[in-house]
Amino acid sequence: MTAAPRTLPRSFFVGDARDVAPLLLNKVLVRGRARARIVEVEAYAGEVDPASHAYRGPTARNATMFGRPGLLYVYFTYGMHHCANVTCAPEGHASAVLLRAVEPLAGWSTMRQRRGDHVADRDLTNGPAKLCEALAIDRGLDGADLVTADRGVRLTDDGTAPPATPGRTARIGISTGTEHEWRWFVPGSRFLSRSEAHVPRPADRTRARTSGTSGTSGASGASR
DNA sequence: CTTTGGATCGTCT
DNA sequence: GACGATCCAAAGG
Numbered sequence: 001m002t003a004a005p006r007t008l009p010r011s012f013f014v015g016d017a018r019d020v021a022p023l024l025l026n027k028v029l030v031r032g033r034a035r036a037r038i039v040e041v042e043a044y045a046g047e048v049d050p051a052s053h054a055y056r057g058p059t060a061r062n063a064t065m066f067g068r069p070g071l072l073y074v075y076f077t078y079g080m081h082h083c084a085n086v087t088c089a090p091e092g093h094a095s096a097v098l099l100r101a102v103e104p105l106a107g108w109s110t111m112r113q114r115r116g117d118h119v120a121d122r123d124l125t126n127g128p129a130k131l132c133e134a135l136a137i138d139r140g141l142d143g144a145d146l147v148t149a150d151r152g153v154r155l156t157d158d159g160t161a162p163p164a165t166p167g168r169t170a171r172i173g174i175s176t177g178t179e180h181e182w183r184w185f186v187p188g189s190r191f192l193s194r195s196e197a198h199v200p201r202p203a204d205r206t207r208a209r210t211s212g213t214s215g216t217s218g219a220s221g222a223s224r
Numbered sequence: 225c226t227t228t229g230g231a232t233c234g235t236c237t
Numbered sequence: 238g239a240c241g242a243t244c245c246a247a248a249g250g
Contacts, residue, residue: 044242059236061235076235077233078233079232079241080244098242130242172242172244173241
């Protein structure tokens, strides 16, 4: 009994990013003929979150974050990468969920074509910029409505419930707001951006040096 | 497995 | 000018 995938209603997205984020796990992102299941997300709580792009108020870049819930907020970073978020705060407020990793369900060949022929399956979409490249998401899709699918991108529910007990850690790649555990993921997924054992640390710039914190004997966990 | 450094440019101070 | 909600290749254990 294959439940017909249904597009999520606007009301699904309305709420605090920290509440909506774990609910997005196992939902299916549809981009053209490609489909992928969300397996890892992070919440960015707008005005009260120093790690959020919206922390210092609206700008030209983050304008979409202040729009209605259910929009795709796409930003360009590091001079070469795109990352995708789903907005969830009421209009006028900024709150969004970063899509950090997805599991390809359909359109494998198209994704590999965009990512590179030599790229392994699990490396196609296991990172926020990787999934954008695989799904051809760039700034041209900033502001796309996931509910009306006005630009061919939508979010659906195929009947797979979010994990009852999602994995949870601090967010990855940020230098402030690291005290909050606002990253959620599907336990056991092979498409996470980090191994589950890995503990996120504050982003250390290549120039900054961790004095004294030399590598300890790591966990010798045989992950697989 | 882990760590390190380079790439590259829009955005904000 | 400085800094990224990153990724990749290379080198070391």
